[in-house]
Every structure is written in structure tokens, then in C-alpha cells.
Amino acid sequence: MRIAIVGASGYTSSELIRLLVSHPGGIDLVAVTSETYPGVQVTRAMPNLRGYCDLSFESFDLDALRDRIDVAVLAVPHKVAQDFAPVLLGAGLRVIDFSADYRLHSADDYESWYKSQHTTPDLLSQAVYGLPERYRDAIRSADLVANPGCYPTSAILGAMPLVENGFVEPDSIIIDSKSGISGAGKKADEKTHFANRESNLTAYNIGVHRHTPEIEQELTAAAGETVRVSFTPHLMPMTRGILSTIYATLRRPMSTGELLDAYFTRFKAEPFVQVLDAGEYAQTKAVLGSNNVHISLEVDPRVGRVVVTSVLDNLVKGASGAVVQNLNLMAGLDETAGIRFPGLMP
Ligand SMILES: NC(=O)c1ccc[n+]([C@@H]2O[C@H](COP(=O)([O-])OP(=O)(O)OC[C@H]3O[C@@H](n4cnc5c(N)ncnc54)[C@H](OP(=O)(O)O)[C@@H]3O)[C@@H](O)[C@H]2O)c1
Numbered sequence: 625m626r627i628a629i630v631g632a633s634g635y636t637s638s639e640l641i642r643l644l645v646s647h648p649g650g651i652d653l654v655a656v657t658s659e660t661y662p663g664v665q666v667t668r669a670m671p672n673l674r675g676y677c678d679l680s681f682e683s684f685d686l687d688a689l690r691d692r693i694d695v696a697v698l699a700v701p702h703k704v705a706q707d708f709a710p711v712l713l714g715a716g717l718r719v720i721d722f723s724a725d726y727r728l729h730s731a732d733d734y735e736s737w738y739k740s741q742h743t744t745p746d747l748l749s750q751a752v753y754g755l756p757e758r759y760r761d762a763i764r765s766a767d768l769v770a771n772p773g774c775y776p777t778s779a780i781l782g783a784m785p786l787v788e789n790g791f792v793e794p795d796s797i798i799i800d801s802k803s804g805i806s807g808a809g810k811k812a813d814e815k816t817h818f819a820n821r822e823s824n825l826t827a828y829n830i831g832v833h834r835h836t837p838e839i840e841q842e843l844t845a846a847a848g849e850t851v852r853v854s855f856t857p858h859l860m861p862m863t864r865g866i867l868s869t870i871y872a873t874l875r876r877p878m879s880t881g882e883l884l885d886a887y888f889t890r891f892k893a894e895p896f897v898q899v900l901d902a903g904e905y906a907q908t909k910a911v912l913g914s915n916n917v918h919i920s921l922e923v924d925p926r927v928g929r930v931v932v933t934s935v936l937d938n939l940v941k942g943a944s945g946a947v948v949q950n951l952n953l954m955a956g957l958d959e960t961a962g963i964r965f966p967g968l969m970p
Contacts, residue, residue: 625651625955628693630684630708631700632656635810636722638670639944640697645676647962651951653677654692657684684708690715695954697947698722701809706743709768713747718767718954720947726751726770727838737834753842754950756959757781757894763953771950772842774942775801775835775857778868780842781897781917782934785890787847791883792872792930794851799839801868802858804908807938815859827858864939865908870932880923883930887919895960896941896949906935913937914967915945937967 627644629637637656644653656666658681666681667674682688689696695718698705702723709726712719728734731745742748752759752766755777763769772780779799786792802825808816815828836855843851880902891897897917900906906918914937921932936942945963952959 625695625951626654626693627651627695627697627951628655628657628689629653629697629699630657631659631698631704632666632681633658633660633669633810634699635806635939636943637699638673639939640699640947641666641670641673641677643940643944643948643962645673647948650955650957650961651948653679655679655689656681657689659683686711686715690717694718695720695951697951702738703740709747710744713767718769720754720769720771720950720954721751722771722943722947724770724773724834724838726768727753727772727776728841733837733841737837754946755780755842756946756949756953757784757891757897758842758846760953760959763950764956766954769950769954771943771947773835773838774807774866774936774938775803775833775855775868776838776842777942777946778866778917778934778936779835779839779853779855779870780846782868782870782919782932783843783872784846785883785887786870786872786930786932787843787851788890789886790847790875791878791886792874794843794847794849796871796873797843797851797853798871799853799855799868800858800871801855801866802860803866803938804860804862804864806864807866807942821859821861824861825858827856830856833857862908864912864937866936866938866942867906867908868934870934871929872932874923874928874930877925877928878923878930880921883921883923887921891919895964896945906933908935908937909967909969911935911937911941911967912969913940914965915941915949915963916967917941
């Protein structure tokens, strides 16, 4: 399967190239487009790839691309992806979109959360949400895959067994997430500037973060009843990693062991989701650079709540590792090819 990355000079793309140049076979990265660096060698912008990638960036040109590739991966911001996806699909290519443009089923939801009109709402019904742990079979044959957001992946996988089994009140879920700064992309602004982030911690977008409807959509589908969440993201003074702490009220008294058993059962066949034993706590460094999600939990019987923690690397399982997992499925390869390795610790 021949791949091009569109908008390839950013962080998710850099991570995707890193993973694809080590892929064991069946997926070939043949083109990387960039409007910032046309004609420039990839290794000039991404020095970590020296010795592994001899591609140069090229300006996007559909006529120059269409016969060379099977799948285009859009590594551009939301709204911009809507300019590319219909054109690429119309040329008979398959598309994976990193952005949020095709994740929500409802154009109205998109417009109210993203404050922007959806220009290709007809494509929403054909997009498959790219979370293999729920939609593996549909991803295999999809033409348009909406790769999940980084916060949503940690929150949805962390809460999924709770709602699938009806263990918790569906309107009681609180998701408190902490993220490294690379989640905001490569361009620094006042919010992400080193001087404002180093030794600093802040919440942001309380009640209005755009990942909220995506989390609710997927947890509602998993629950079979409406799920509403309070989602509060925080920026951490670190480069990569997300830790989501998920609080929910139990419908009946349950022990930590009983809930852990349900989590072990739910994820035992999942190659990239590891449930930790009782008494262990998930930590971001244990998954750094890997496609793994670690989940730990405890019941707090005094208040009748379960507290789940879920960690991942926002650039790997939260973005580019998930793209490789989806590409493997779309190509009919082993889903773990090229992404089965542990985190970098310490
Ligand atoms: N960072 C994360 O942890 C993360 C996780 C999950 C999903 N995502 C999503 O993945 C996508 C890429 O994120 P990123 O972190 O890689 O962002 P980034 O570092 O800012 O890179 C985005 C790239 O998109 C291209 N681009 C930017 N503005 C554009 C415009 N107006 N028109 C056309 N191309 C434009 C640029 O590529 P060229 O200059 O090379 O053309 C830019 O390098 C976003 O939709 C983001 O929401 C990010």
C-alpha cells in the first residue's frame, strides 16, 4: 500500500514518518507534501530521520500524486482537511484524516463545537471512526478513516468498559486530562511558549473543549444510552504524553477486583491496551514513544465512585501510531506491524 502524507512538516507527520521508515513491509511512504518546505529534504526539517528517509517535500499536486499512491494521510488542521478529503476521494484514493473534520457524525454538532460550517457534510456518514478497539472490521474496508483525537483516545478507552457494562451512572462521568505541549502542534504561541509552560500547569477550555462531543458520541455508542461528560484538559510542562483521570459513580457497590476483571476481559485480545494489576498506577513515561495505552483503576467505596487513569503518548497512540494501526488494517496486514515496541523509560 503506497502512502502520501499531506501537510507533512508538522509534529504528527514527523512521528508518522519515523514509524513508517521502520515498518517491516507492505506499507511504503512514497510522497510527503508541504507548502512550507517544497523541494527541501525531509531530514533538514526532521533531523532525527537522518539515515532513514531520503524523501524531499513536494508541493501538493493531485495530478502528480494520484497514480503513485493508494492512501493519502491528511496531517493538516481541521477545516483544511475538508479542502483535501473530497478531492482525494474523488480521485479514487483512500484517506485517513488526523483532524477532527470527519470524527463527528452530525454536521450540526461540528458546527456548534467548531464554530465553522462543515463544507462536506455528505462525507460524514461514510467516515469510519478510526478506533480499532471498537471499529476494527469497518476500518479494514473504509475509504475515509477519521483518526481519533488524542484526549478522546485516552478517555474513551479508559471509560469504555464502564459504560459498555452499564456499571456507572451515564451522566456522572468526569474526565480530567493532562497533556504535553506537543498536542498543540509545532507552532508556538503565547499559550505554548516555553517561558509560559515551563514549571507551570493550567486548565483550559473548561466545558467548551472540542473533544467533548467526540468523547460523548463514542461513549454513548458504547453504552447504548446517552452519556454526558465533564471534560477538563490541562497543559503540562512536558513534551509528550496524556494522563486522563476518569471519575464515575457506580450504579451498585463494586470492588476494585471485580472492575479490574471486567477490564482484563474487555482488553485481553487488544494488542495495545494493557490493564495494570491492582495497586499499580498508570504513568506517562511507561508509554512514551509507544503505541500502548496503560489503564489502572481503584474503587473509592467511601463515595461509591471508581477512579480510572489512562495514559498514552499523544503523538503515537493518540495520533500517528493509531494511523499506522489503521493503515495495517486497511492493507490487510498484521495490525501490530511496525508499532509493537515498549515505551522509553526512564
Ligand atoms: N499534535 C497532536 O498530538 C495531535 C494528536 C491527534 C491529532 N492531531 C491532529 O493532527 C493534525 C496535525 O497536527 P500537528 O500536531 O501535526 O500540527 P502541526 O505540527 O501544526 O502541523 C500541521 C501541518 O499542517 C499544514 N498546515 C497548517 N496550516 C495549514 C493550512 N492553512 N493549509 C494547509 N496546510 C496547513 C502544515 O504543513 P506544511 O507546512 O508542511 O504544508 C503544518 O505543518 C491536526 O488536525 C491535529 O488536530 C494532533
